[in-house]
Amino acid sequence: MEKLIQFKDLSRFTSDVFKKMGCSNADAQTATTTLLSADLRGVDSHGVARLSGYVRLWEAGRINTAPQIKIIHETPSTAVVDGDAGLGLVVAPFAMQVAIQKAATAGTGWVAVKNSNHYGIAGCHAMMALEHDMIGISMTNASALVAPTFSKERMLGTNPIAVAIPAAEQPPFVGDFATTTASNGKLEILQRQEKEAPKGWVQDMEGKATTNAAILKENGSMLPLGSDIEHSSHKGYILGSLVDIFCGVLSGASYGPWVPPFPAYVPMPENMPGQGLGHFFGAMRVDAFRPTAEFKAEMDHWINRFRQAQTVEGYDKVLIPGDPERESEKMRLQAGIPLMNSVYEDLRKLSGKFNVDFI
């Protein structure tokens, strides 16, 4: 059911495809690094499995592979970036770099992005801050699949948030999560296995609870983190809304039910209030608050204490956010990246289509 592909082979192939789409060498490399960080970190739904999806968006004229990405407004600690309909995989690292530069002089940097596309996993952009001894923040809106509390209508995307915080001896703290109860990727896995979803993940088109993992195909919707009002789904709804407003309204991108869809066959929403989808990035210099070494030592102390928290029977350790993804990355860099047959075949078709060497 799976093929194991070496990272460097997958990387070479992916970069070749991006170049054939019209990306510059540098952009192809950036897009590849961003996209494959998902495969390395074990978020298979957001990695190379989506490469053909990006190709279809490009064919539909919804992605500009030679964008003039630029800052259109700025203050000492903020900027707005126009992505010129470029690949989010390229626009996002550009914008995060702007946030980091702002932070270098102003202490913090905050960048809202409009006119972009899907940017891969949120975490990899936030993590760009780490080597500068900064805290990195990354979020994006996405096309609507999630119903607010009390609603049966899809109004919000899975709108992820990622925050990366450096430590000293310990690896960094990296939280990266969709603001829904479950990720769409997990639902897709259950669908393929023809299994039911746990209660509280999705609802049907009338807003009734269901365990049908394929209910999104029947106009169902995903539920905000918290699942139902008794378990505070309004908090997940607030979180998803904040991401939507920071990424969409603050930047001039589209928002709410008007965010452009990822599948190229889905028509663009009518009366879009802004341009493309939006992201929001932050970088905070640790030493804008306290000496870096002191902060990092305290982070080690924090992480060590949480690692030692007493566990519930049946679990041998408490995890620190970022642990599972780091474990995956280490393993996959050595052993290779497992691709499902369907993804492997998808890539073979791209190889033929663009006449590039297969993996």
Place this chain on the structure above:
Amino acid sequence: MEKLIQFKDLSRFTSDVFKKMGCSNADAQTATTTLLSADLRGVDSHGVARLSGYVRLWEAGRINTAPQIKIIHETPSTAVVDGDAGLGLVVAPFAMQVAIQKAATAGTGWVAVKNSNHYGIAGCHAMMALEHDMIGISMTNASALVAPTFSKERMLGTNPIAVAIPAAEQPPFVGDFATTTASNGKLEILQRQEKEAPKGWVQDMEGKATTNAAILKENGSMLPLGSDIEHSSHKGYILGSLVDIFCGVLSGASYGPWVPPFPAYVPMPENMPGQGLGHFFGAMRVDAFRPTAEFKAEMDHWINRFRQAQTVEGYDKVLIPGDPERESEKMRLQAGIPLMNSVYEDLRKLSGKFNVDFI
């Protein structure tokens, strides 16, 4: 079971008590405004019901009512504030004002606070930004009641996050929520009513699911937003951790299981890694991103669209974050604030203790 007290009477009384504790007139007014914003907004657990708790902390020497609150480190967009063990109700508005001033010149302002105490509800500080056409952010750590995913140990407070965003014709968007499935206030209400808690709110000292609303008295713990791993409690754990790190580690306050307790009879934690508890505030000038009028018009558009989202049967409207609290404030300013008899008697005792006119 309840007494209805006019806001201005409760306000005069509360301010008198703070003055007797040694607060300056200005500080007493600030503390009162902050504390009673909880009563007005319907968050009864965080308002005047806690006044005697603050008094006991002061008696125990854990609160300094004449603090020298000062900025101890800063950059163009950041500052660290030392609260000098003052009332969080006074320290927090000071720090939020610093964030707003920073934003006026740098576009955004971010302030970490150490050596503080409980600051009332998160939302009222975030809302200070609104009149300046800024987005306001407020969070605080708190003493540990919440177990991380896979753990049975109390490691985090209910660590709330609030974000306030201005609109034009529409009232502002104000999200204000604990990063747990349920608030401690809701648990207390169930205890008083001798009712069971819904599944997923708390666990017992072994980490087993329970519906015992009084389980915190038996070394149980609250659960992070998401409740269990199947419903992504690790996301609530990440959120609570982020608040703890931003408020505690970044500022030099205490953090995790070492955050000082609110009840004065609970001994202070040993080996505290920092000073007092911590807060984190942010202010972002809307026009640091796009023209204010344009942004506010888009916020109206966002809010109007979400208000019109189709509802699930049995619910007549989708709420915008801040709606219920605003409704409460409007009603209570007119009709008075309902105080439970136990709270009313508590205040009567304070009236005698400090020789101030009763409400």
